[in-house]
Amino acid sequence: MISDSTIQSIRNFTAERDWERFHTPANLAKSISIEAAELLECYQWMPEAPASDTRHVQEELADVLTYCIMMADALGVDMDDIIMGKLAKTANKYPVEAVRDSFGEYESRHLAARESGENAQYHS
Amino acid sequence: MISDSTIQSIRNFTAERDWERFHTPANLAKSISIEAAELLECYQWMPEAPASDTRHVQEELADVLTYCIMMADALGVDMDDIIMGKLAKTANKYPVEAVRDSFGEYESRHLAARESGENAQYHS
Amino acid sequence: MISDSTIQSIRNFTAERDWERFHTPANLAKSISIEAAELLECYQWMPEAPASDTRHVQEELADVLTYCIMMADALGVDMDDIIMGKLAKTANKYPVEAVRDSFGEYESRHLAARESGENAQYHS
Amino acid sequence: MISDSTIQSIRNFTAERDWERFHTPANLAKSISIEAAELLECYQWMPEAPASDTRHVQEELADVLTYCIMMADALGVDMDDIIMGKLAKTANKYPVEAVRDSFGEYESRHLAARESGENAQYHS
Numbered sequence: 001m002i003s004d005s006t007i008q009s010i011r012n013f014t015a016e017r018d019w020e021r022f023h024t025p026a027n028l029a030k031s032i033s034i035e036a037a038e039l040l041e042c043y044q045w046m047p048e049a050p051a052s053d054t055r056h057v058q059e060e061l062a063d064v065l066t067y068c069i070m071m072a073d074a075l076g077v078d079m080d081d082i083i084m085g086k087l088a089k090t091a092n093k094y095p096v097e098a099v100r101d102s103f104g105e106y107e108s109r110h111l112a113a114r115e116s117g118e119n120a121q122y123h124s
Numbered sequence: 125m126i127s128d129s130t131i132q133s134i135r136n137f138t139a140e141r142d143w144e145r146f147h148t149p150a151n152l153a154k155s156i157s158i159e160a161a162e163l164l165e166c167y168q169w170m171p172e173a174p175a176s177d178t179r180h181v182q183e184e185l186a187d188v189l190t191y192c193i194m195m196a197d198a199l200g201v202d203m204d205d206i207i208m209g210k211l212a213k214t215a216n217k218y219p220v221e222a223v224r225d226s227f228g229e230y231e232s233r234h235l236a237a238r239e240s241g242e243n244a245q246y247h248s
Numbered sequence: 249m250i251s252d253s254t255i256q257s258i259r260n261f262t263a264e265r266d267w268e269r270f271h272t273p274a275n276l277a278k279s280i281s282i283e284a285a286e287l288l289e290c291y292q293w294m295p296e297a298p299a300s301d302t303r304h305v306q307e308e309l310a311d312v313l314t315y316c317i318m319m320a321d322a323l324g325v326d327m328d329d330i331i332m333g334k335l336a337k338t339a340n341k342y343p344v345e346a347v348r349d350s351f352g353e354y355e356s357r358h359l360a361a362r363e364s365g366e367n368a369q370y371h372s
Numbered sequence: 373m374i375s376d377s378t379i380q381s382i383r384n385f386t387a388e389r390d391w392e393r394f395h396t397p398a399n400l401a402k403s404i405s406i407e408a409a410e411l412l413e414c415y416q417w418m419p420e421a422p423a424s425d426t427r428h429v430q431e432e433l434a435d436v437l438t439y440c441i442m443m444a445d446a447l448g449v450d451m452d453d454i455i456m457g458k459l460a461k462t463a464n465k466y467p468v469e470a471v472r473d474s475f476g477e478y479e480s481r482h483l484a485a486r487e488s489g490e491n492a493q494y495h496s
Binding site for chain 1: 125126127128129130131133134137140141142149150153154156157160161163164166167170175178181182183185186187188189190192193195196199201202203204206207208209210211213214215218220223224225
């Protein structure tokens with residue numbers, strides 16, 4: 001789990017250093033992407049080369065989670081609430097009976113959405 | 125917080141659809157990066173254009189968190205443990221007395237690390 | 249521009265080190281994301297803090313481009329061809345007369361696509 | 373290659389829509405990361421599931437390249453110059469005689485840099 005005690009420790013870490021002013025939602029969104037890529041780097045050349053050691057992977061995952069916690073704080077949202085809300089929406093999009101045992105069924109729903117998503121290009 | 129109940133709901137969602145076999149650490153690392161970028165997209169053209177609406181931002185953050193929870197599960201780690209472990213390490217790297225009120229002090233520590241980090245190019 | 253001479257230099261760099269076997273399209277896709285995040289890191293705390301210096305930004309952009317060149321090679325495609333092909337498709341999606349002077353017109357087309365894109369969650 | 377003609381077509385596309393004001397280096401850096409993740413999504417569940425079709429992969433790679441071209445323009449740099457400059461620097465970091473046939477040699481150089489890079493956490 002992620003306890004309220006952990007969340008408070010992160011708040012204290014930030015406040016002690018007077019770093020709150022940098023933690024805008026936009027900057028935290030950038031930070032989450034940056035740390036996610038450092039986690040991805042642990043698997044950059046797999047399977048042709050091995051993954052990074054476990055300790056390093058755990059540290060990079062911790063970094064992503066820490067910035068996510070900071071962002072939930074900046075947005076004033078409860079993480080359980082937003083996760084469970086989205087999970088319900090996703091469960092409806094991918095009903096068990098439709099997608100279980102059928103990658104094709106998942107894929108057609110996914111590709112249909114992707115095709116529409118490709119409209120969003122070179123926007124300004 | 126992120127409760128054990130939420131974590132179990134995510135496990136159930138995955139198991140119902142028989143999707144565990146896709147959730148390798150490497151695939152989950154890719155998924156975290158992919159969702160992080162969808163969250164970043166909410167702020168793509170800021171400040172010249174407005175950010176996405178709050179509901180959408182929350183849904184994208186929920187997606188990142190959900191994949192992080194799946195990855196912690198796949199790695200068999202407790203999220204409180206890895207977060208608090210990394211926070212202690214980071215607190216040592218950026219002592220309060222050194223970095224508070226001094227972006228320059230933070231920046232020199234950060235850049236020194238970055239310069240070294242630039243050795244890691246085009247590796248295979 | 250990116251000349252054929254530059255592309256050949258990158259091929260030589262890879263071949264000299266016997267690194268072709270790691271340069272699968274999947275690994276190169278990961279690499280492009282990893283380097284893109286290092287470029288993004290140059291702007292992590294803007295505008296509250298300054299961006300990285302110009303030289304560093306250029307080096308990170310060069311890294312992204314280099315991996316893109318390697319990927320085009322791995323896919324056996326010509327970069328001019330794929331760019332111009334996609335540009336034509338995008339020009340149709342965002343006709344000048346519709347989007348010029350109207351962020352709202354762009355935004356509605358973009359959001360409509362995004363809403364559909366949100367179907368693609370937690371897939372395996 | 374990427375010809376000057378292609379680069380000019382991209383400039384025209386942007387100018388026709390009056391979109392230059394959104395194309396700041398910071399926004400373009402975000403855009404490159406966002407498109408890189410859409411390319412990565414083509415390989416999200418590999419190898420357990422197949423990659424996206426070739427046409428889709430090429431379109432996503434085209435998107436990354438297009439934003440890179442826009443960013444080089446915004447920075448006022450020539451892509452051949454910055455790529456060749458960085459390639460020379462990287463060739464020195466990974467001498468052929470050291471890294472060829474020795475993943476261990478590459479890995480130790482890479483990990484040494486990575487360890488230093490881990491200092492850059494939770495900065496503001």
